[in-house]
Amino acid sequence: MAEVFDLSHEEQEALQEMLKSEKLCYNDISDDGVKLYGISIKHVHVGYFGFEQFGENALFRSMLVQPDARKRGYGTLIWNEAKKTLKEQGVSNVYLLTNTAADFFEKLGFAIIERNSVPESIANTTEFREFCPDSSTCMKININE
Secondary structure, three states, rough: OEEEOOOOOOHHHHHHHHHHOOOOOOOOOOOOOEEEEEEEEOEEEEEEEEEEEEEEEEEEEEEEHHHHHOOOOHHHHHHHHHHHHHOOOOOOOEEEOOOOOOOHHOOOOOOOOHHHHOOOHHHOOOOHHHHOOOOOOOEEOOOOO
16 A cells, blocks of 8 residues: 655655656755655655645646656556545646656546646746746646546
C-alpha cells in the first residue's frame, strides 16, 4: 500500500535537484502555495507529486518517479494517489503543462486543451508565465467525472 507524505525541507531540496537534472521546472517549487508530496511503498521512496490549488482548480506541478523505480507502473500509482489527495482538497479540474509526457497523461485521461482556455488563476502562476514555453502541451482533466 502506498503512503503519501508531505516533503521536509531536505526532501524538497533533493526533489529540486532531481527536477533540475531531468530538465523539469524546479525554480519555484518552494514558493508559497506549492504543495509537495512524496510516495513510498513499504518504506521505499518511489516518487513525488505537487500542485498549486486555486479553489476547485489546480495546476499539477511535478510528478516524478525515482530513477531506480522507473518502468514498474509507479507513474500511474503516483497519479492515483495524487488524485485522491486533490479530491480531498476539493479540486475538480486539474491542469498541467508538459514538454515530454503528453502521451502518458492522455492515457490517464487528460485532454489536450488550448493554453489560453485555462482559468486566470492558473494562467497567472509562475510556471505558466515564466517557466514553461508556449510550445508546452497544455492539458486538463476533471477528476470527478
